[in-house]
Amino acid sequence: MKFSNFFIPTLKESPSDVKMRSHDLMIRSGMIRQETSGIYSWMPLGYRVLKKIIDKVEELHDENGINQMLMPTIQSSDIWRISNRYDTYGKEMLRIIDRNDKDLLYGPTNEEMITAIGKQYIKSYKNLPRKFYHIQTKFRDEIRPRFGVMRAREFIMKDAYSFDIDSENGEKTYCEFFKLYLKLFNQLGIPVIPVRAPSGEIGGNLSHEFHLIVSSGESEIFLDTKLLDQNFENFELNQILNLDSYTDDYYKEIENKNYFEKFRSIELGHIFLFGTKYSSSFNFNVDSENGKVVPYMGSYGIGISRIPAAAIELSNDKNGIIWPKALSPFSVHLINLNIDDSECSEFCEKLYTEINERNIDIIYDDRNERPGKKFSDADLIGIPLQIICGNSFKKNREISILKRANKDTINIEVENALDKIIKMIGCNE
Ligand code: ATP
Ligand code: MG
Numbered sequence: 001m002k003f004s005n006f007f008i009p010t011l012k013e014s015p016s017d018v019k020m021r022s023h024d025l026m027i028r029s030g031m032i033r034q035e036t037s038g039i040y041s042w043m044p045l046g047y048r049v050l051k052k053i054i055d056k057v058e059e060l061h062d063e064n065g066i067n068q069m070l071m072p073t074i075q076s077s078d079i080w081r082i083s084n085r086y087d088t089y090g091k092e093m094l095r096i097i098d099r100n101d102k103d104l105l106y107g108p109t110n111e112e113m114i115t116a117i118g119k120q121y122i123k124s125y126k127n128l129p130r131k132f133y134h135i136q137t138k139f140r141d142e143i144r145p146r147f148g149v150m151r152a153r154e155f156i157m158k159d160a161y162s163f164d165i166d167s168e169n170g171e172k173t174y175c176e177f178f179k180l181y182l183k184l185f186n187q188l189g190i191p192v193i194p195v196r197a198p199s200g201e202i203g204g205n206l207s208h209e210f211h212l213i214v215s216s217g218e219s220e221i222f223l224d225t226k227l228l229d230q231n232f233e234n235f236e237l238n239q240i241l242n243l244d245s246y247t248d249d250y251y252k253e254i255e256n257k258n259y260f261e262k263f264r265s266i267e268l269g270h271i272f273l274f275g276t277k278y279s280s281s282f283n284f285n286v287d288s289e290n291g292k293v294v295p296y297m298g299s300y301g302i303g304i305s306r307i308p309a310a311a312i313e314l315s316n317d318k319n320g321i322i323w324p325k326a327l328s329p330f331s332v333h334l335i336n337l338n339i340d341d342s343e344c345s346e347f348c349e350k351l352y353t354e355i356n357e358r359n360i361d362i363i364y365d366d367r368n369e370r371p372g373k374k375f376s377d378a379d380l381i382g383i384p385l386q387i388i389c390g391n392s393f394k395k396n397r398e399i400s401i402l403k404r405a406n407k408d409t410i411n412i413e414v415e416n417a418l419d420k421i422i423k424m425i426g427c428n429e
Contacts, residue, residue: 038145189324321382
C-alpha cells in the first residue's frame with residue numbers, strides 16, 4: 001500500500017476527554033473515529049489490525065474443529081423469556097420494538113440463540129460433542145462507556161458455544177478451549193494470565209478469565225506471583241482447577257490470602273462451563289443409550305475489538321504505538337526521503353514491488369512531505385520495521401533499517417537490501 005493512497009487521517013491532538021494512552025494513540029493515528037458515545041468506526045489502518053486478529057482467531061478455531069457460523073445481531077425477546085433473562089439482564093440490554101409491536105433486542109451475548117439452534121438440530125448423543133463460534137458485533141449499553149474501544153457499547157466479540165453429553169465431556173471441552181486461548185494470545189504476542197472467575201449471571205460452576213497485566217487496566221486480579229512465569233498451555237484439568245489466581249470478585253471468597261499479590265489488568269477473554277442451565281430451560285434433550293439426557297454446555301468469549309487497545313497499552317512510547325509483529329497493520333514501513341531524486345524513487349518503487357510480490361505487507365511512504373513529518377507519522381503508527389532511504393542513499397549507496405521498538409539501526413548496501421530485509425522480517429520479534 002502506498003501512503004499517498006492509504007487513508008490515515010492522523011490528528012495532532014485527541015479530544016480533551018481522552019484519558020487512556022491507547023485511546024489517544026488510536027484516535028491520533030487515525031485507527032478509529034467515535035460516531036457517538038461508545039460507538040466507533042474502524043478506519044482503514046485500525047481495520048487492518050482487527051483483521052489480523054480475526055484471521056488468527058479463525059485459523060485456530062477452524063484447526064480445532066469449531067464450526068464457524070454467523071448469528072444475527074438482532075434477537076427476538078421470546079428466547080430470552082424462556083431463559084428468564086429478558087427481565088433480569090437490566091439496562092445494558094438495548095431493547096427495540098418493531099413496526100408490529102414485537103419486542104426485539106440487540107444481542108449482548110448469544111447463549112439463548114445457540115441453545116434454540118441446538119435444540120432444533122441436535123437430536124441424538126451421536127451428534128455430540130458439537131462446538132460453534134461466530135465473530136459478531138454485540139451491544140451493551142454500558143453505564144460508563146470509556147477508553148475508546150476498550151469499553152465500548154458496540155463492540156466485536158468472538159463467542160463460541162459447546163454441547164456435550166455430560167459434565168465429564170463438558171470439562172474436557174472446557175479444558176480444550178482453555179488451552180486454545182493460551183495458544184491464541186501467545187501467537188498474537190499478548191501475554192495473558194488465566195484467572196479463576198465466579199460465573200455470575202450466566203450461571204454454572206466453572207469459569208476463567210484471561211487477563212493482560214498492565215498498570216492502566218480497569219480490572220484487578222490477585223495471584224500467586226509464581227504464576228507470572230508459568231506456561232499454562234500444557235495444564236490438565238486438575239491443574240486448571242487449582243490455579244492460584246483470582247478475579248477481584250472471586251478473591252473475596254478466598255480464605256488464606258497471604259501469598260497473593262494484586263495487579264491491575266485488562267480482561268480479554270472469558271470462558272464458562274455453565275452445564276444444563278440453558279438446555280434445561282429450553283427443554284433441550286437428546287436420545288442416548290440410557291434414555292433422554294440434557295446436553296451440557298459452555299460458552300467462550302474473546303473481546304476482539306478490545307485487543308488492539310490492550311496491545312497498545314502494553315507497548316508504546318512517547319512517540320506512538322509499537323505493534324507486536326502479529327498485530328501490526330503492516331510488516332514493513334518503507335520511507336523515501338528523496339522523493340525528488342529519480343534514482344532513489346525508482347529504487348524504492350522496485351523494492352516496494354518486490355516485497356509486495358513476496359506477500360509481505362508493506363506500506364511505502366511516497367508522499368511529498370518533509371522528513372520530520374514522515375518520521376513522526378511512522379513512529380505514531382508503529383510498524384515494527386522502518387526502512388529509510390535518505391542521505392546515505394546518494395552518498396554511500398546505503399539505506400537504513402530501523403527497529404521501531406528500540407531504534408536499533410543498521411545500514412545496508414542498496415545492492416543486497418531485499419534479502420536482508422526479508423531475513424529481518426522473519427526474525428524481527
Ligand atoms: P467486563 O468485565 O470488561 O465488563 P464482561 O465480563 O461483561 O466484561 P464477557 O461477557 O465476559 O464480558 O464478554 C467476553 C469478552 O468481551 C470480555 O472478556 C471482554 O474482553 C469483551 N468485552 C466485554 N464488554 C466489552 C465492552 N463493553 N467493550 C469492549 N469489549 C468488551
Ligand atoms: Mg467477563
